[in-house]
Amino acid sequence: MTDAVTDQNEAIFVELVANSWRRHAEMTRNTQTDDLLVGAIVASSVNQGWALIDLGSDGRSHLLRFDHAASRTRLVVEVRSLAEDLATAKVLGRLANVEIGFGMRVDNFSQVFQAVKTEIKSALLVSTEPGVITVDGDLSTGYVYAQITLMVDLDEYLTGPLAVDYAKLQAHIGAVVHSLNKYLRGRLGL
Amino acid sequence: MLKKLMDFANSREMRESRDEMVVGELVLAMAQMGMPATRFLAGADAQQVRFSTPHDPLLHNIAVIVDRKTGGGALSEAVIGSKAVITVTAEIKNYLADPDDLVGMWRTDFANITKMPLLGQVKLDHQLNSVLATKKLIIELNEYIGDPAVARPRLVGLLQATIAELSQSLAPYKKHSPFEVDG
Numbered sequence: 001m002t003d004a005v006t007d008q009n010e011a012i013f014v015e016l017v018a019n020s021w022r023r024h025a026e027m028t029r030n031t032q033t034d035d036l037l038v039g040a041i042v043a044s045s046v047n048q049g050w051a052l053i054d055l056g057s058d059g060r061s062h063l064l065r066f067d068h069a070a071s072r073t074r075l076v077v078e079v080r081s082l083a084e085d086l087a088t089a090k091v092l093g094r095l096a097n098v099e100i101g102f103g104m105r106v107d108n109f110s111q112v113f114q115a116v117k118t119e120i121k122s123a124l125l126v127s128t129e130p131g132v133i134t135v136d137g138d139l140s141t142g143y144v145y146a147q148i149t150l151m152v153d154l155d156e157y158l159t160g161p162l163a164v165d166y167a168k169l170q171a172h173i174g175a176v177v178h179s180l181n182k183y184l185r186g187r188l189g190l
Numbered sequence: 191m192l193k194k195l196m197d198f199a200n201s202r203e204m205r206e207s208r209d210e211m212v213v214g215e216l217v218l219a220m221a222q223m224g225m226p227a228t229r230f231l232a233g234a235d236a237q238q239v240r241f242s243t244p245h246d247p248l249l250h251n252i253a254v255i256v257d258r259k260t261g262g263g264a265l266s267e268a269v270i271g272s273k274a275v276i277t278v279t280a281e282i283k284n285y286l287a288d289p290d291d292l293v294g295m296w297r298t299d300f301a302n303i304t305k306m307p308l309l310g311q312v313k314l315d316h317q318l319n320s321v322l323a324t325k326k327l328i329i330e331l332n333e334y335i336g337d338p339a340v341a342r343p344r345l346v347g348l349l350q351a352t353i354a355e356l357s358q359s360l361a362p363y364k365k366h367s368p369f370e371v372d373g
Contacts, residue, residue: 018368021285032228032242039227039239042217051335052214053207055237057230066214067204105200107193141203142196162226162244 029161030089031059033154034081034096038062040157040164041077041173048170050075060084074143075177076101082151094154100173101136101147102180104188111188112137112144133183146184148176208272208331209258212345213237215334216254219346225252248357248364250283250320258331272331278349279324280356284365287319312359321363323356 035057042052045066054065066075078099083089106112114137129149136145157172159165184190217227220241228251229240236257243249255277260270302313315322327348334345 014368017286035229036226038230039217039221042214042227043221046214046218050214051207052210052217053203055210055213055230055232057232059229059231062230067207105196107196109193140196140199142193142200162228162242164226 027086030086030094031084033089033094033158034062034079034084035059036162036164037096037154037157037169038064038079040166040169041079044166044170045075045173072105073181074101074103074145075173076103076145076147077173081154083154096152096154097130097149098152099147099149100176100180101145102177102184103136103138103143103145104181104184105142106144106188107142109142112139112142133180135184135187144184144188146180146187148180150176205263205267205272208335209237209256209274211335212274212331213239213256215342215345216256216349219342219349220252220254223346223349229253246357247366248282248361249353250281252281252353252356253277253279255279259328274329274331276327276329277324278327278352278356279322280353280360281320281322282360282364284319284321284363285367285370286365312356314359314363316363321360323359325352325356327352 038057041064045064046052049070050066050068052064053067054063056063060081062079064075064077064079066077068074076099078097080097080099082095082097083092130151131148133146133148136147137143138145157165157169213232217239220227224245225241225243227239228242229238231238236255238253238255240251240253242251256274257277258272258274260266260273302315310325310327313324315324329348334341334348
């Protein structure tokens with residue numbers, strides 16, 4: 001075999017291995033996009049003064065709960081990936097159901113109890129569709145939550161394979177929190 | 191009376207959440223060092239987070255496990271504090287490997303038999319095309335939460351020192367190749 005043929009074969013081999021790693025990386029990145037956004041939510045929230053007090057994750061469904069001691073408010077974010085499979089992600093986009101809840105401490109027990117009664121009504125109206133605000137109350141800690149489910153394309157928050165658009169992410173979470181806060185205050189008559 | 195019960199429940203919840211608070215600070219610290227979290231696995235007993243290292247020419251990723259051991263109750267926290275075992279594992283990946291590479295690593299596997307990770311020693315583990323270095327540390331959770339001006343630099347210092355030590359252990363095993371991809 002001549003040197004030229006040997007070089008050519010080696011070049012093809014190197015290209016095949018390189019392409020294999022590129023495809024493997026693409027599949028890996030697809031499954032970790034939801035985790036990347038969850039990490040960005042944690043980092044930006046902690047940086048803004050929220051303390052992470054609850055973390056649950058099985059790699060596909062993630063639950064975060066934050067506490068803001070000074071304002072006695074809480075933030076709950078649940079992210080459920082709908083596109084762990086690369087084919088689904090390529091056809092529909094990297095979609096995820098994101099449930100955002102905003103809670104505030106209410107010392108008036110009857111208001112918490114009223115919210116819990118509303119929670120029971122909310123449970124009867126469970127919907128898989130987005131845009132429905134539900135109310136939840138935690139009798140033990142005195143927090144009342146308003147929450148909403150949204151469907152988002154995770155790629156909208158990425159500026160590169162491992163780079164997150166923090167400004168956009170914070171602006172969107174801030175807008176949802178603002179609306180839920182307003183709703184909850186109106187509901188509780190605060 | 192009900193308000194007092196709620197206050198008690200809140201303080202208990204905050205005490206039980208110290209390990210999650212440290213995980214939150216950890217994710218922020220690593221993100222600020224250019225290592226975003228790309229994998230979460232968390233249950234009631236321990237939290238595991240994996241971080242990608244896109245700007246590090248040596249490491250492929252870093253995994254951190256926070257496993258709380260004490261301080262869940264008010265009494266145990268007052269007596270022995272909120273202790274947790276933090277396990278930091280750094281991984282390098284060799285993008286072209288064959289079984290002879292693994293056979294050639296028997297010396298470090300043999301040396302690992304006598305190593306105790308809990309004493310702060312670095313333990314190496316060879317996979318077919320990955321080499322992992324692990325170090326375990328026992329920390330007091332309260333030292334890494336609270337005033338951000340004090341706690342955050344302390345956590346960053348701990349992470350940087352640990353990652354540097356693990357990188358140093360792994361460096362001899364890295365085979366650079368044209369196939370590098372960010373993990």
